[in-house]
Amino acid sequence: MDARTGRRKAFRRFFPFLRSPLSALRSPQLALLLIAGLLPLTAWGQVEPLLAPGRAGVQVLTAAEIERAGARRLSDLFALLDGWHAYSVDEYTWYATAPGLGLMQQQEWMLLVDGQPVDVEALGVQNINLLPLHPLQLDSVVVYSVPGMHEGRMAASGALHLYTRKPPRGATARGSFSAGNEVGDPGPFLYTDRATPNIDRVGPDALGEASLAMGEGDLRASVKHSEHHVTDQQLRQRAYYQYEWAPGRRRPRLRLDAPALLLRTDGALGRHTLFAGHSRLEDLRFFDPLGLEIPTLHLFSHAGLGGDFAPGRPTGLGYRAGYTVTNLDEEPTRDHLAYDWREDRLSGHLEGRLGNRFIGAALGFGFDRVEVRTGYPVEEPSLFLSHAVGRLTLNAVRGWSQQFSAQVTHLEAERSFKGVMETTVRPTAWQTIAFTGAYAWEPFAERHDQWYWTRQGYAFLTDAGSSPALPGRFTARRSLTGDLAWMLHPAPEVWLTLTGHFRQLQGLTLDLYRYTYTALPVLGAEHFNATTQVRSGQAGRLAGGSANLRLRPLPQLEVQAHLTHLQAFTHDAAFRTVWAQQPATLASLSARYVPVPRFSLFARFRYVTSTDWQGFEPAAAQSARRFRASTPALTRLDLAAQKAFWGERLRALVAVRNALDAPFRTHPAGSVSRLTFFVQLEVDLNVGRGRR
Amino acid sequence: MLQRRTTLLLLPLLLLAAGAARGQGAPAPFETLTVSVGQSFNVNRGELFHDFWRFRYGWEGEFSTPFYFGYIELGGVLHRYANTVGTVPDFDALQLYAGWGPMLRLGQVQAQAGFRIGNHYMAFAEPSNTGRRNESELLLGLLARVQVRLVGGLGLHFSGTYTYTFTFEELRLLFATVGLSYELDSPRWLKGFLR
Incomplete structure (x- = not known):
């Protein structure tokens, strides 16, 4: 093949619509060409000015970005986060992790709503969709991909801080409805x-x-109301196997109903927020140690009060208190599987700060009380953790700021320590160098995860016929992380951030699962049998880097490109096995285009490298490769178009997820999703004086 | 053959994009409203679909209005199909769609090209053994249309539409449509709503 023929073939491969008009209908290149052709023709619309990256490792998603991307569930936010990876079995409950700040098994990133930590975690699963909030209620989301102190808690594994919208003056009623259809009928x-x-x-x-x-x-x-149908064949067969049919009982599906109340005052006495909500989820959560979906009624209730008597000022007093109840109730199942689990969490924190524009210090104290209620004879079912936090901020030298934060937690005879140092240097007006270093040492009991409670006597797994092999002793976990960022602002509306990452994780407790496959003659059902080995004291190091480019080449166009790569080295075998379940490289390219006011187009392309799930190798062999012990490299293109009508009272959005129609599976036992089409309508009626 | 025909639909889309985007003869967005009705005919053969069903007749109705860089449309097409194999039922199909494309006005002649996205709803004359009587799936389409103004706002249009339905066994159908359209100034309340 001569060079000319090769070039021609490559050209046709990139522009397939020239080769086949059928593929034109599914060709993102054609859409990009058309958009590119129209770009210079107008300057009527305008994307919001770019937000300057305030801190390294911190991403801000605005309400406009969330809306225009067509987020209809909170878990849709994960697709917009730079460097974060998320996988799901059922496409409703997503497991997410910040770049290298933890392993997928450890869902420890912190979730905050208007300054209040909210614990939606239950037995190792942190389902953000349980939160009784809808994406359209958000004003912004601040994403912390580096360790940091948030509202008196140290988040060593990153954090998502959700800020709700402030309603316009007067009385307002809003509503939103969205539904979609996945192709392949x-x-x-x-x-x-x-x-x-x-x-x-x-x-x-x-x-x-x-x-x-x-x-x-x-x-x-x-x-908020949400439904999710089990339509994937693999999931359906597993779910139907466990599902106990009864007269009048619906077929298996996930269904969430979640009312919430939010009260806020902002005046001379400071800013205070009360947030309360209740979520009722008919869940079909995949439980890794058993390798199957267990129909469960998941109840989540939260009430929290928090505030600050002098918000935004260097000297002031802040507080928060919260009470959360998580209940995993029984649903009828074939094998009578029931978690029989209730966890009550009560927390409080008081923090005072003192300072001026050059120096500031803060000191706070608080507690967390966790109590487990179950029919199993759990030894010491309640834990009381008290903590003290301190923070010192120095801005004494022009162009240089320094912050130290530390937290000491006391749990019976054990103590944990977590500290973060943040340094920001701005040598010139167009560049900033930032370093975030963090160290954490925490005893195993502080995490009080499912293995902790299993050791204490929670025998659900044994009752379910599984006997996990637990280590003789659980070790304390230590982590040392460093993120060095170079932020460049070479031209107006152009930001480039280059970051190097290092993580040393030690004393980890990791789960190693081994799944075998059984096909059952009943209804053509099938399921996994799992054996679990828990290993403690595991260690590994990660190093890598990320690059982020944001620019606004035209007033009506914003483009963002992101690349993260992390590599494991000097690690234990268990660490390597678990780390391989996460992609080493993640890349994304996003564009927001507002050609005219009240009309926008959104596109986001994502790429993640393959993952290996060693524990599924037996199942893969036994099922004649019906299951795979790996997921291939994935590409995904999401598109959305939004138009506002009636003075912005009505918004209509059409979105196409996975526009390339490439089979998308993020977990070996997970569902395969194809091209999905969504329509979303939002009505915003402000019957008072103010308008948004 | 089908691919060649659909290329003929794709080409005007690309050619019109540049001309229409320059705003040649284009009215302001939402300034006018065009109501169209027409009869459509399935003109391609040889697909797997045609081994089981034959096209009987189809009617199309839509509203369109000038939009940024072209026009937008909302409409529906009703098609009736009869079985050619006794084991499958007759069915009616309703395509509900929204579309956009560039538009070019040259005197009394108006040329349009564009794409459609919508839902292909199918209602079957008999239940299956699973009891399901209807199906619904995503639809994409490409369109090329020529419209000639006859008198006043009344016009005659001819169009070709290639539709692709994302069923597991894909439905690829090509339609020709002839119909009448009437263009009127949009009511003020409608312009206010749409803008």
């Missing part, structure tokens, strides 16, 4: 020998909210 061929299983709809997801804002306060009441 049998269509008319249902009646032929070409018939294939039906693919259920996606959703619906809905929000209703009423608010009243007057004087210095506002009150919001909302209810």
Whole structure:
């Protein structure tokens, strides 16, 4: 093949619509060409000015970005986070991790709502969709991909801070409804020998909210509803196997109803927020140690009060208190599997700060009380953790700022220590160098995860026929991390950030699962049998880097590119096995285009490298490769177009997820999703004086 | 053959994009409203679909209005299909869609090209053994249309539409449509709503 032929072939490969008009319909290149062709033709619309990256490792998602991307569930935010990886078995509960700040098994990133930590974790699963909030209620999301202190808690594994929207003055009613359809239905061929299983709809997801804002306060009441159908064949067969049918009982599906109340005052006495909500989720969560979905009624209730008497000032007093109840109730199952688990968490924190523009110090004290209620004879079912935190901030030298934060936690006879140092140097107006270093030492009991409670006597796994091999002793975990960032601002509306990452993780407790496969003659069902080995004292090091480029080449166009790569070295075998379940490289390219006011286009392309799941190798062999012990490198293109009508009271959004229609699976036992089409309608009626 | 025909639909889209985007003869967005009705015919053969069903007739109705860089449309097409094999039922199909594309006005002649996205709803005359009577799937389409103004706002249009339905066994159908359209100034309340 001569060079000319090779060039021609490469050209046709990139522009497939020249080769086949059919592929044109599914060609992102054609869409990009058309958009690119139209770009210079107008300057009517405008994307919001770029936010300057305030700190290294911190990303801010604005309400406009969230809306225009077509986020309809909180878990959709993970697709917008730079460097974070998320996987899911059922595409409803997502396991996420910040770049290298933990392993996927350890869902320890912190979740905050308007300054209050909210614990949605239950037995090792942190399902963000349980939060009784809808993405359209958010004003912004601040994403911390580096360790840091947030509201008196040290988040060594990163954090997501959700800030809710402030409603406009007067009375307002808002509503949103979205539903989608995944392709691949049998269509008319249902009646032929070409018939294939039906693919259920996606959703619906809905929000209703009423608010009243007057004087210095506002009150919001909302209810969120979400449905998710088990349409993937693998999941369906496993779920149907455990599902106990009864007269009037619906077929297996996830269904969430979540009312919430938010009251805020902001005046001379400071800013204070009350957030309360309750979520009821008919769940089909995949439980790794058993290798199957267990129908469960997941109840989550939270009430929290927090505030600051002098917000934004260097001297002041802040506080927060929260009470959370998580209940995993029984649903009828074939094998009578029930978690029989309730966890009550009570927390409080008080923090005072003193300072001026050059120097500041803060000191705070607080506690967390955790109590487990279960029918199993758990030894010492309650834990009381008290903590002290301190922070010192120095801005004495122009162009240089320094911050030290530390937390000491006391749990019975044990203590933990976590500290973060942040240094920011701005040698010139167009560049900033930032370093974040963190060290954490925490005893195993502080995490009080499922293995801790299993050791204490929670015998659900034994009752379910599984006997996990636990280590003789659980070790304390230590982590040392460093992030060195060079932020460049070479031209207006151009930001480039280059970051180097280093992580040393020691004393980890890791789960090693081994899944075998069984096909059952009943209903063609199938399921896994799992054996679990828990290893403690595991260690590994990670190093890598990331690059982030944000620019606004035209007033109406914003483009962002991101690349993260992390490599493991000098590690234990268990660490290597678990780390291989995460992609080493993640890349994304996003564009937001607002050609005219009240109309926007959004595109995000993502790429992640393959992952290996050694524990699924036996199942892969036994199922004749029906299951794979790996996931291939994944590409995904999401598109959305939004138009506002009626003076912005009505918004309509159409979105196409996985526009390339490439089979998308992030977990060997997980569902495979294909191209999915969504429509979302949002109504915003402000019947008072103010308008958004 | 089908691919060659759809290329003929794709080409005007690309050619019109540049011309229409320059705003040649284009009215302001939402300034006018065009109501169209027409009869459509399935003109391609040889797909797997045609081994089981034959096209009987189809009607199309839509609203379109000038939009940024072209026009947008909302519409629906009703198609009726009869079985050619006794083991499968007759069915009716309703395509509900939204579309956008560039538009070019040259005197009394108006040329449009664009794409459509929507839902392909199928209602079957008999239940299957699973009891399902209907199916619904994502639809994408490409369109090329020529419209000639006859008198006043009344016009005659001819169009070709290639539709692709994302069923497991893909449905690829090519339609020709002939119909009448009427263009009127948009009511003020409608312009206010749409803008």
